Amino acid sequence: MNMPKCSLLAFAFVILPSNLLAVSAQKSTDDLVQCLTDRTGKNVTPTFIRVIHTPQDRTYTPIYDLLLQELRFMTNSTPKPQVIVTPLIESHIQATIYCSKKHGFQIRIRSGGHDFEGSSYISKVPFVVLDLFSLNSINIDIKTATAWVHSGATLGQFYYAISQKSRNLAFPAGYWSTVGVGGHLAGGGYGALLRKYGLAADNVIDALIIDVNGAILDRSSMGEDLFWAIRGGGHGNFGVIVSWKVKLVAVPEIVTVFKVNRTLEQGATKLVHKWQYVAPSMHEDLTMTTNQ
Template sequence: MGTSFPNSKTLYLFSLLVLFIGSFSSPSKAFANESLTQCLINHSQPSHPITSAIYTPNKSSYSNVLQSYIRNLRFNTSDTPKPALILTALHESHVQAAIVCTQKLSVQMKIRSGGHDYEGISYVSISSPFFILDMFNLRLVDVDIEAETAWVQAGATLGEVYYGIGAKSKVHGFPAGVCPTLGVGGHFSGGGYGNMMRKYGLSVDNIVDARIINVNGEILDRESMGEDLFWAIRGGGGASFGVVLAYKINLVRVPETVTVFSVPRTWERNATEVVYKWEQVAPKLHEDLFIRLTMDVVNGTKAGEKTIRATFFALFLGDAQRLLSLMSNSFPELGLRSSDCIEMSWVESILFWTNFPIGTPANALLSRTPQVLTHLKRKSDYVKQIIPKDGLELIWRRMIELERPMLTFNPYGGKMGEIPATNTPFPHRAGNLWKIQYATNWDEDGDEAARHYIKLTRKLHRYMTPFVSKNPREAFLNYRHLDLGINHNGDESYEEGRVYGVKYFKGNFNRLVEIKTKVDPGNFFRNEQSIPVLPQ
């Protein structure tokens, strides 16, 4: 049943490298700062001054800019490697200057849009010196309701996208994540899923154009970049191929009234039967209905005892009466009542799914401050066969032993099963019943606490081995975890990249490598889990 972690040695080396890099001398950094700063200024356009967008460690605002978009406190410590410089690009020409200068000076560039990368690789590096190209100022959301499209810059948040759509229409939306502070750049380029994916697919299934700056500093759209590169940046991780400036998306139709509910069941309250039924029906329900299942450990009815709570969290694209009828026919075991159902607009449902109080105004979506900021570890899996009742209860017993890690099951089916696995780099389509997210959060600072909680997450992930996909054990790029492998971008880059690449992309990995080799043969755009080039 157990699964070894073949990358534990690599992860240990990564930890040592992080400490080593953190100890780099200030003269080295000062040289990098000075050279890079001067180069950026020399290569900027007088009509778009760049100086105010440059932050070096000697600036008082440097730490605030760096920390503003760190969404995992594991990577906000004194020992975390710091960038030699942060460029908060104010214009596309600033991005072009960054690409020219980092190649000229052999400085690694990290690209950050929202900072939600679970392993922090958009703002932390095992290479030094490095700098951050921060895209948060490039956040324009231009909605054209007549054409039912929108151009969205990479530095925008999903909340800004949803607010922009909702301000112009009550009957349009977009299928993407339910966390409003997610940055568009990373979310879209990794696939982008949300609670309308059974109806409309992923974010990448609804992208019709893009603007990207390539390794030569050229700004390309879909026509000029070609269909291969356009394919790659819709689910293959844009930061492996260039700097994505913006995506053009097709809006989707939503009803004026949608319905949501959140219904918990504990182990003592028949959770086994209800969850087992959910497994059978959730991927087959009407595509207007998405029911997420979250399982966590809570206090039981008796003092000192723990139990499992299964919470069924739903979005239905329709009114409550139709939902109740559908649930009565398809999933009566949940016992959904009219009092459980809350009708609202689609934009309001985003706030509900993000745990804002009912009645919160829509402009809360514009806030870039996360509701929760903590230390975290995430992992992912895919399930292709129903887990039997005794299997569910074995999993729950293990969860109670570990106590902290949570499981979230996101059902597939509907549109997800209709789109071919090769349409985009995201390959997890037909044949998958649901995707699993492993989530562990903690408040304690320090390496000891981090090692403890990461170990708990890995233990649960290992315990789930018999119940999930195999050969490869598939994973979701947007739920990135370095346990799958780290690319040091040296002589073994292709071999290292293939280890995690086939798990994220399955058969699409080979095409991604071919495209990468063609558009960035020198592997300039790289990170710890980027797409490698073909070996020489």
């Protein structure tokens, strides 16, 4: 074939760097894993629970898929993390922050995985998913009507834990039981008790956050400005929020819930129109919502 010399040269020029890039990307992932392994002690804890998961591990895909709530991101073309870390203790989070910074990886923090845009498990640059689902403990103090709850717990786990301790206390947060406490409280969080008690974030009284330098801060050490910011603007913007101290609120032992279904033919439009005027002026013990 009569191919001019210059095209052959250009071809060689293009192929070589892409191979080199792949090799250097693999090398930085290996360096990251080595750093994480060194810093978390061993990858496997005394109870044989794995903390670091790479695509070569059998645990990687099940963990990645476990909390992937948006089906539209369940595709082969969705960018996947180079590593998933499932911390069991705070120092595993500190190790992830240190090693990701050192080796140039972005961190995506995932609590319950319900982010509508997949921001807890997708990135356009090489990244690590810090998946908090194992950090899910809940400590309730009935006497003070407060609780410390880890970000990796779900709303359902939290509601259930409260119900096991008291039939007259609750936490005012969202309707959906699989939503993660981490992303929910960091973004606001509304549910059936909104009218009486406000957002979930309004009922947070302390929090533990690990910042970009790996420092663990509580309300007094982070300061009131940051404490204000993480209750609404906390989605991965200021650090990893490990746990939250919240106020529990008083509820009656029995509540009544009912549903009225109306089609368009049965006057649903008129009903929704009316609802907008009536709902805000009702007694705060009554919440009215519309669903499709």
